[in-house]
Amino acid sequence: MVDPDQVFRATPLKEAVHMKSSGFYGQTVKRFLHLEQEPVSLITRSLRNAEIAVTETRVDAPVPRPSGEMGLQDAYVVSLKLNDYPNCEIWEHGNAVKADIRAGATYLYDMKKDPRFIINKPFHSLHFYLPRFALDGIAEQSGAPRVGDLPSQLGVGHDDQVMRHIGGTLLQALRRPTETNQLFIDYIMLAFTTHAAQAFGGLRWRARVPRSGLAPWQVQRACERLDSDLGGMLPLQLIAAEFGLSVSHFSRAFRISTGLPPHQWLLRRRVEAAKQLMTARDLSLSEIAISAGFANQSHLTKVFSAQVGASPAAWRREVQGTEDSES
Structure with a gap:
């Protein structure tokens, strides 16, 4: 193993209380993993304005070196691994372990413990930034006591099917951020935070879950x-x-x-708006896409085809043909 005194200088825990650090996304992730470009992150502030974020990172040919610093703060990084990383060397406050990181497993890192690792193999992960403030917000909404420390044991992964499902859903959004609306991000990240509090923090809902809908x-x-x-x-x-x-x-x-959840209701409403524009006005599909709230024509075609069972162009031809025959 590498000498921790030569590789990592752990920041004393007392300094963590006074240290101002950005959340683990964007530039912080870029510096930590020595990435060439800032990675795409999706962020929500739907829980007491706490920033909860997810970032995809992938490097196929890394330059061997120690990682940077996450930045000490009262928060966790929940990492869903998307490839194997055998014989991974991980550090916390000068203490090191070696572990075989497995694809599909979820690992927890406590940012108060200054986690680092040696970068010497290709890696591909989804990193969820989860501040303590967000966990407190979920507990408050559930009427339950605050969640304790999450089990961030070095090198120990969790076989979590829900995290794999959430991760798979967010991967598509991360790769097409212009097609992703904020309602979707808020909804999925709220689901992630609730799951993390329950699965890892032992949260048990006490507040009455509404059985009836809105007035x-x-x-x-x-x-x-x-x-x-x-x-x-x-x-x-x-x-x-x-x-x-x-x-x-x-x-x-x-x-x-x-x-329907709000983001899916919105997608259905966008399709309805697109239909109205296609029947009422002589606009191009790209103009209709923007007017109906889609990122572009490709986004319109993808969502429209999934909901209607036909592409916008085919649907428009069929409707226009029907109108012509009726006239």
């Missing part, structure tokens, strides 16, 4: 708010706050009332 006037108002922003940039937190509800409570109640 009719609330459904109407919520749908109006979503409909006014087909681009999906309006955070769930702002909509939920209008009804005095937490994001998790609002999301569950909205789904009970409409049969």
